[in-house]
Structures are given as C-alpha cells and as structure tokens.
Amino acid sequence: MTPLLRREFLRQAGLSAAVLPFISGLPSLALAAPARPRQRLIVVFSPNGTIPPAFWPDQVGRDFQLKEILSPLAPYRDRMLTLHGLSNKVRGDGDGHMRGMSCLLTGIELLPGNIMGGSGVPAGWASGISIDQEIKNYFQSRDLTRTRFGSLEFGVGVQDRADPWTRMSYAGSGQPVAPISDPYQMHEKLYGQMKDRESLRSVLDPLKADLAKVRSLISAEDRRTLEQHEALVRQLEREITQSPTQTLRVTPPDLERGVADQNDNVPRLSRMQIDLLVNSFVNDMARVATLQYTKSVGGARMNWLDITDGHHGLSHEPDTDEAAQKKLIKINTWFAGEVRYLADKLAATPEPGADGSMLDHTLIVWTNELGKGNSHTLDNIPFVLLGGGFGFEMGRALKFDKVPHNRLHLALAHGAGHRLESFGKTELCSGGLLPLT
Amino acid sequence: MSRPSPLSLRTVAALVTLATAAAVVSCTVAPTVTIATGKQIYGQKCADCHGVRGEGVENKYKEALVGDWSLPRLVRYIEKNMPDDHPGTLAPRESEAVAAYVFESFYSPAAQARLHPARVELAHLTNAQYAATIADLIRAVGPPTAAESMTSDAPPGLTAAYFSVAQRGRFDAAKIAHRGTDAGVDFVFPENGELRARLTLPPLDRPATPNSREPAGFSAQWRGTVIPEETGDHEFVIRTPNSLRVWINAEPDLRSGVEPTLDINVSTPKNPDHRVTLRLLGGRAYPIAIDWWALPEKTGSPAVPAISLRWKPPHGSERPIPSRNLSPGKAAPTFVVSTRFPADDSSQGYERSSSVSKAWDEATTNAAFEVANHVVKHLDRLAGTRPNDPARTQKLAAFAEKFVGAAFRRPLTPEETQRNITTLMHTAPDVETGVRRVVLLALKSPHFLYTEIPAHESETTRTATRLAFYLWDSAPDAELARAAKEGRLRTREEVFTQAARLLTDQRARAKVREFFQHWLQLRYLEDLGKDTKLFPDFTPDIIDDLRASVGVFVDDVVWSERSDFRDLLRGDYLFANDRLATFYGLPAPVGVATSGEFARVTAPAGQRSGVLTHPYLLAALSYKATSSPIHRGVFLTRSIVGRALKPPPQAQTFDETSFDHGMTMREKVTKLTRSENCQGCHAVINPLGFSLEHFDAVGRYRTDDAGRPIDAASDYGDEDHGTVRLSGPRDVAEFAITSERANHAFIEALFQHLVKQTPRAYGTDTVAQLRNSFIASGYNVRTLIADIATLAALHGTAPTPLAAHSTRHSP
Structure with missing residues (x-):
C-alpha cells in the first residue's frame, strides 16, 4: 500500500493549492454554473x-x-x-x-x-x-x-x-x-493519473541525459533515430508542462498513512x-x-x-x-x-x-x-x-x-x-x- | 489482424515482375564501353518512364527496376518488349547495352547491395522482445521462486483431488475420495452417474456419512500449469453452475493477498460461463489452480454439477483446453505486460524496430507505468522486506539498483547510479514513490529500450546480451551473465555452447515456433471456412485441430534428434487425432487418449510431403469450394522455393462461371494466365501450384477433378537449374532442398527472425557460409539456429572464420 501524501506531492509538483495538470479522460472540471441544478x-x-x-x-x-x-x-x-x-x-x-x-x-x-x-x-x-x-x-x-x-x-x-x-x-x-x-485503492482510482503525471515529470531530466549520452556513443547513421526519440521526449515534456491546465475545484484529500x-x-x-x-x-x-x-x-x-x-x-x-x-x-x-x-x-x-x-x-x-x-x-x-x-x-x-x-x-x-x-x-x-x- | 493478406484476396493476378530479395546471382560483367552506350540509350529511351536511376516514375512506371532475372533474360525481355511505346525497335546490340547498364547500375541484387550497403541498425526492442524482457526482468529482480518442475515425460493434464464434502474455501485431506491426473477438466456429474460412482462422490443433498453434521455436496481441486502456444489474449471460460475459485498465472493462496483470477462464490446456474481474458506469452508455463464446490442447490430442480475448463486462444475457437496445453508440473507466475504497442515494422519481411513513433513512445510510457505499478504493489515481496523492517529503506534502495542493472543488462557507471537511482530516491516524497520513479526512468531509458548500444559493458557482456535476444527475445539469464563475466564468451566454441544451452529453454522454442508461423504465413492464413454444402464435416473443430497439427509437426521435426530441415519438406507423415484421421482417411493414431493429443500417422505412400501438403495450408490456400493452384503456387514460390513476388499491377477476378463446364481447375488456371504478360510470373507459379492438384479445397487427397484424372506434373523453369520436371509435391520438396536460392531464402528469413537485422550487414557471404555449414550438418535446423546466433553475436568482436561443423554435435 502506498498512500500518497498530498502536501508532499503538491510541494514536489510545485503546484499551488488548486491548480493541477489536466487529467486526461476527465470531463470538463471547470464547473461552470450548470444549466439546471445538480x-x-x-x-x-x-x-x-x-x-x-x-x-x-x-x-x-x-x-x-x-x-x-x-x-x-x-x-x-x-x-x-x-x-x-x-x-x-x-x-x-x-x-x-x-x-x-x-x-x-x-x-x-x-x-x-x-x-x-x-x-x-x-x-x-x-x-x-x-x-x-x-x-x-x-x-x-x-x-x-x-x-x-x-x-x-x-x-x-x-x-x-x-x-x-x-x-x-x-x-x-x-x-x-x-x-x-x-481508501487508498479508491484514491488511486480517483487521482492515480495525476500521480503518474508527476512521476513522469520527475524523470524527464535524467531521461534526456540518458538519451544525450547514448547519442554520443552511436554512429552518425543511427543518430537520426535517436534524435527522433529525443524529439518525442521533448514533446512529452511539453504536453506535461504546457498542456492546457484545468482546475480541480479541490485537491485530493489528505489521507492518513498506512491505515490497514x-x-x-x-x-x-x-x-x-x-x-x-x-x-x-x-x-x-x-x-x-x-x-x-x-x-x-x-x-x-x-x-x-x-x-x-x-x-x-x-x-x-x-x-x-x-x-x-x-x-x-x-x-x-x-x-x-x-x-x-x-x-x-x-x-x-x-x-x-x-x-x-x-x-x-x-x-x-x-x-x-x-x-x-x-x-x-x-x-x-x-x-x-x-x-x-x-x-x-x-x-x-x-x-x-x-x-x-x-x-x-x-x-x-x-x-x-x-x-x-x-x-x-x-x-x-x-x-x-x-x-x- | 487487420493486415490484408495478398493470398486471401479472391482474385487472380497477372504478375509481371518477379524478384527475389538479396539472392546473389552470378553474372557476366559487360565491358565498360557497352555500359557507357547503354547508359546513353537508357537516358534517351527509358528514363522518362523508369527514372534516371531506375527508381520509377509516378503515373508512368512507378515500380523500381530491381529484380533477380539473369542478364541474358533481361536482354531477351528488353529486345522483345521495350520501349513500351515502340517494342522491338531496339537493335540487338542496343538491347544488350541497355540491359548491361541497367543490370550493373541498379537492377541486380549485387548492384542493389552496392548502392545500399547494409549495416547493423540501431534497433529498439520489438514488441515480443519487450514483453519477454519485462517478464524475465520482474522474475530476475524478485526473490528466487520455488523450483519449477516441468517433467516432459509426465502425462499431460492437471493433478486432481476429489473430496466427499463441499466446504467453501476448505479442502479436508481426510475427505479425499479420489486422486489422479485429469487429461482435461470437462466433466458433468449427474446423480447416479458412472463418474460419481468411479470417483466415489456422495449425493448432493445429504452428507456422505448419514446423520453427520458434515456439509453435503462434494468438491475438487485441480492444480498444474497451462502452456499456451502463441502469444496473445487468451479468453478463459470456466463453465460451471457451481462455485469455484480459479487462479491463472497467480499463486493460489488467499493468505498472500492474491485475488483469485475468478472468484465465483455464488452459483449462477442460468449463466454458467465465467470469462476472463489474460494476455500470455507463448511457450511459457503458467500456474493454474481450480478450487470447485458442488453445494446443494435449491430443491426441486437443482443444476447438475459440472465443470468445463475452456479457452479461446488467439487463433482459434472456444474449446476445452486440450491436454497438450496442460501439465501437472509447477510454475511461478509470470508478469505479462498488457500495454498495447503499435505493430512492429514488417515492411522488410520480418518484424524489426528501427524506427520510433509517437505511438511507440506513448506505449513505452504506459508500459513503464504498468510495470512500476506492479513493482510498487508487490514491493515488499520483490525486495525481500516487510513494512516494519528497520532496514526497509536500505533494502528498497538496493532493490532499485538491482532493477536498473537488470534493465540495462550491465553494471551501472557511478554517474548512472547517481542520476538514475540516488537522486530520484532522495527527491521523492517517500521511498515507494522513489522506487516507482526509478523503475519508470529505467524503462524509458534508451539503455533498456535499445539492444545494440555500444556502452561501457565488456565485449563478452555484449555478446551475451545479443545471444539471449537472438534466441529468447530476452535478456541473458544468470548462467549466461556469469559466462560473460568470467570471460567465457570469446571463442566460437564458447558462444556456440551457450547458444546450444539457450536452445533447450522454452523461450527458444517459442521464438522458433514463431519463425515457422511466419515462414508458413500462418498468421495470415486464417480463413479456412468452406462451402458447408460441399464440406459439411469440415467443422471449426477440424480447423482448430489442423492448426494445432501443423505446430506439432514442426515442433516434432525441429526438436527431434535429427532436427532435419528435409523432414519438414518431405516427411510422409503428419500428426493427427482421431477426428483428423477419420476426416482425412488416415490410419488411426495410436496411444492418443483425448482429442487434444496428436500422434504421428503415416499417409498412404507418395501422397504427402511435409508442410507442402499439410491440409491446414492446402485448405487455407483454396477457394471455398475448389482448390486454388494460384494461391498454392504463390505460397510455394515465396516460402518454399524462396522467390519474392511483387504485388500484381493488374488483378483479375477468378470467375467460375466464365469457364466452360467440365474444365479442370488446371485447365481454368492455364486459360486465365495464358497471356504473355501473365506468364512472366505464372510460368513459375502455375507449375508449383499444379503439383498440389491432388488435394481438394479441404486438403483431402483426390484422384480426379471434373471427372478426369489429376495431372499434377509440369515443367518448372528455373533461372539457376534450367527446366525441372515436377510430378508432385515430393519433387517440389526435393528441388527446394537442393536449390541454393531456396536454401538462401530460408536461411535469410531465419536469420532475420532471430537477429532482427539483415544478414548482409554481417558480410555479403554470410548466408552462403551459413548454407555450407547447414548442409554439412545434415540440414540440422537447430545447428543452423545456433550458428546464426553465434555468428551475429560475435560480429565485430572475433573475426575468426566460421568453423566447420563436422566435429560438432547438434545442439
């Protein structure tokens, strides 16, 4: 069981309280006034x-x-x-x-x-x-x-x-x-994607370093493939950091850790x-x-x-x-x-x-x-x-x-x-x- | 399989261009002056349509001028047919000069090899390699699993224990009524039935011991392994009106917290099919365990207790799992990644992976998450620690390092340890998240995703990695890694010895099986449906049996002592169960207990010749009602005699009604393809296809067609051998066995499947060298496989020539 510590997560993510990256698969979270009461x-x-x-x-x-x-x-x-x-x-x-x-x-x-x-x-x-x-x-x-x-x-x-x-x-x-x-399983169901995104963000810099290292080792003919690969990683980075962010009205609740x-x-x-x-x-x-x-x-x-x-x-x-x-x-x-x-x-x-x-x-x-x-x-x-x-x-x-x-x-x-x-x-x-x- | 099969098209094509890939054709080099003249004429009269370098011109003649005709044949063709708008206007000397120029400059395989020198390309893991590597990686980084016992001589099936009580979740050893091995699990237990008596099972509605307080009913447990033949989604269907728990590819232990794959506590008599789809890698053994309880039902109309363990494998219909796919042995669960990757590039005739795409990159991300989630979920077990272990953090850090080393298939540099592990672990909010990120990065890293990166590993480590990927599609095991570390992978003998060892593993079997599926085009030959009025007994069961029978035949040949390629092509036997033997009029198989088992049966003299006449292929290469010499001929041309056909520029529908009544199939095809245009290719295709005319649309032997005796004989014109008289499939087999071109094509295809690179990149005479040792070994397929792997694994490291095989045993 791996409870997520929200505050730490947010701190890691460098995010303010309520603005979180867009979560794919979610319908609009903007929560404009509904046409009829919910x-x-x-x-x-x-x-x-x-x-x-x-x-x-x-x-x-x-x-x-x-x-x-x-x-x-x-x-x-x-x-x-x-x-x-x-x-x-x-x-x-x-x-x-x-x-x-x-x-x-x-x-x-x-x-x-x-x-x-x-x-x-x-x-x-x-x-x-x-x-x-x-x-x-x-x-x-x-x-x-x-x-x-x-x-x-x-x-x-x-x-x-x-x-x-x-x-x-x-x-x-x-x-x-x-x-x-x-509750941890429920938390994962509700907010797991967001955690994924943050983890992915955290490995991009070392990944780019790995790719650059490899690029220096391979032949000129093969370099093109690796450059394409690097371009894809940069694209991924843009998607994570620059994609239209949407607002979750509230952040995930603090879950007490390790409650069996x-x-x-x-x-x-x-x-x-x-x-x-x-x-x-x-x-x-x-x-x-x-x-x-x-x-x-x-x-x-x-x-x-x-x-x-x-x-x-x-x-x-x-x-x-x-x-x-x-x-x-x-x-x-x-x-x-x-x-x-x-x-x-x-x-x-x-x-x-x-x-x-x-x-x-x-x-x-x-x-x-x-x-x-x-x-x-x-x-x-x-x-x-x-x-x-x-x-x-x-x-x-x-x-x-x-x-x-x-x-x-x-x-x-x-x-x-x-x-x-x-x-x-x-x-x-x-x-x-x-x-x- | 969305890829359209050229062979499944119900059209007959007039094929104009005939070519083989990379077959080396000896040629006469024309004098330079002739070539200069030819270049001039080509520029004036040919380049408009064919392009300056024969590359083709859109809307004129877009196919590139590349092929394998000999120079004299090219001369004849040009003289007669070119230029297209004024054929026959070139003087003989002009035709010769143009042909010489074209041949030398770009047409011939040698010219193509010169223009496009092959090299070992940077390649990432193919999809099959990804799945296998992950499965082995998760196993390698975890705790040692209990010894796996796969006794091949044990009868197939699952061990069974029947109990005379039914207690949910409990099996009391004192209440065992019967113990044994069941060939399959497909039973009905009616009251007073023979089965109930034999197993000494009590009636459902009262306890076995009268007046006791024991629960009524009876129960059973089955244990063992299930071994799928192909990689892909397997839908398991457990049909029972009773309660059961099933674990497939999971430990059958509720205490370990592993959820059963299916947990059917509440019976549903009206809807007894319980389904679960699992992705499994072919050739590996997966544990399967079934706990089953027949408890009292509602009084009045209780359902008859029954259980059937069924599946729908990737290419087949739903059926009880055959006994040959069940074994009473033990196996540890295997982690199978379920993320879907975009299909590998097959444009070169084999699956390779030298390009990257957005979809692929996304799949690597999703798969990395899937693996990371699995690792973190089972972290304590994998890392050998506990939640309250005081040394937990250290153990998890050690685990992280072990994981990355295994993923990179080599020791890490201090810089990598810092960047890929230490920093990530320290900056993560908790240690689990740290491990998660380490796993994520490792599996996104090029060091994991690419197989041919020159890194800091030793030469022997690189050799070990290559060898394992060539033979297993996976990373080296501990023994191979040890050999690399101790420097025992420097000589050909050392590498060959390891290759031979690797070949005894089921992963090698799976990879070789995939090759033969590819070589025999089984992935594309799936539509065997026939006219049900003409062939009412040709049922889906027969089709499933046939497909299995091909696999059993190939396995039997390749993994037998002889491992003789020639048996594949000319064996006069096939493997049948009772159903197939009856349908095809073959001798009854001996020693076969269930329909899931196949035994070797010899066909009547002269009728069958290995895979060429296997009814699965014959039926797949037929129309709904009749044979199809063209489909069969194309198959033999491509797969058996090793010539690649270009797609036809014009297509003609084979219309039965357009022929006179009473014509034989041979006469119809001859008439349809008689034009000069068609004969360019059909001179090759038709004789090969006609050789199989003794077999009808379902592959049964026949003696006449349209009321007249079959004529299966023709003259086959071959570039290298002149005219060859083919009187039947056996002659085609003998021709293919001796033909250099056919041998080369087979070796090249096998090389590509194993190494995922073209053999030309390893030297222009690689295939020829391999053929020499292949013949010297008595056409031993396993030796050839080990040779290929050894040669490619040592590429660039040990420039010693390929050793002779006379003194070496088959692996």
Missing part, C-alpha cells in the same frame, strides 16, 4: 436491523422528536424525512438477510443459486439492477449529467468475499457491483472514505455513490465503543436483553454519527456554481437490510432521507402501512428526473411512486 444521491447502508423504539419518531408530520439513535442528526431535523412503514416485500429464494441486502436496492427476487443461509432455500444474486445504478445510468446517458465515473461504490469494513449478503448494488441481473473498501483495512480501523476508514466521497463529488467525478458499512450479517466488533461482541451476534439477542439493546443502540447511534459527519461535510461545502451548499443538492438515503435484527423482519426497513435536491418536502416523520419499498425507489427515480413506470418487481410498484413531494 442532483446527487448517496445511499448509506448499515446492517443487522435497528432498535425500533430508539429509532422511529413517535409523532407523524412536521412536529416530531428525534429518538436516541437519530439524535446525532438533530441539526438536520428540518432537512430529514423518516419513512416508517416501508417493507421489503420481495419473496422467493434466500434467507431474510440475503433478500434484505440484495433486494434492498433492487426490489426484485434473487436468482437460483447455492448460497445457503440460516433459513429458507439457497439462492444467488439479485435478478435485476439496483436503483443507485439505474439513476447512475440515467445520469450517464445525458450530456448534462454525465460524469467521469457516474457512480462510486464505497465500502467500510466490507469483508473480501462476494455473496448476496455483501452486495447491494447491481449493474443488472446477476451482476453485483463490488464496493471498494480500501481491519476491524479496529473502521472509524478511521469511515472518515477517509467520506472525505474521498465528498471530494469526488466536489470535483464532479460522480453524481451517485453508495457507502456500505460492513455487510448484512456484518459482525464488526466495535471496540472503539467498548463493545467487544460482534454486531450480528448482538442483533439476535431478544428485546428483553437490556444490555444487548443498549449496545445495539450505541452501535446504531455511531452509524448515525457517521451520517452526520457526511452531512456536515456536504453542508459546509458551497455548491459549485450555484447557490447553497452541496447538501442542498445531495440526497442521503440511510438504510438497513432488516427492520429489526432479532426478528429478521423485512417490514419497517429503516429509511432516513437527509439533504435536498430531489424535490421532496423534508422535515417530516412519515408513517406508511407496509408499503413495498419499490415505491420509494420509484420516487427517487422521479426525483432524479427519470420517470420510470415501475422498478424492480412490477407487482410491488402498484400505487406508483411514494408521495414525498
């Missing part, structure tokens, strides 16, 4: 269900009180929607966790397969695209909303394995999209990934992102909260186990704190070329694969929406009655301007998009 979507996932009494507001409507788990989000109470009563009604193969995860964003059954869960029959991957990828494809299909990556899939502590418990994003039937859990992808580093990894995510959005590399904390059945041991039990094991403890309930509330509150960090960063960043903050143009959807861990229910799946840009009327606690969650996906698609008739399993879309506006 819209962005971030889906945040945390696993193993919530503790409903400490999560759902008791009230309905504008006048609601945040419970303990959501308390870190209090500053954003007026920009939130809590959606109680959405059910993942996809049935078929696979156990509750598998369907909870792989049907969460797809709203469609799993394919036959050989992954045997704790109950039910074995199953495979989801049989359809997920809503984040659907909206990404829609954005990428239009010139005005197309970005270099379209979407970025971040993970935090997602184990290195591939099964329906670890994948929520799907490019299509049987095509899971793997999140990147390693391990359980105890999850808090640091989380912040690094969020920093990269917001940074990539400011530089308009993508308009859609997912941020996946561990996985369904994730067993992170949150030692940093003084909780040494695995998360999934705890989530199976009965409601009567008060100690376990307390720990689970603490865990879920910690996740809310990470969402808060994300929201704070977005709120603190002015929207490029437009009024307001980036949060005004970004909708965070925080969700979970289960309604409640110890019952494995797929009813009352936690859905908390935060931010803006999709035209929803925020600042409300809403309650529905076992409405299929596919209808929320429809609402998200419409909010992004993508007027789908149905999404996922058609039967679960009856009633149309969830009325959130």
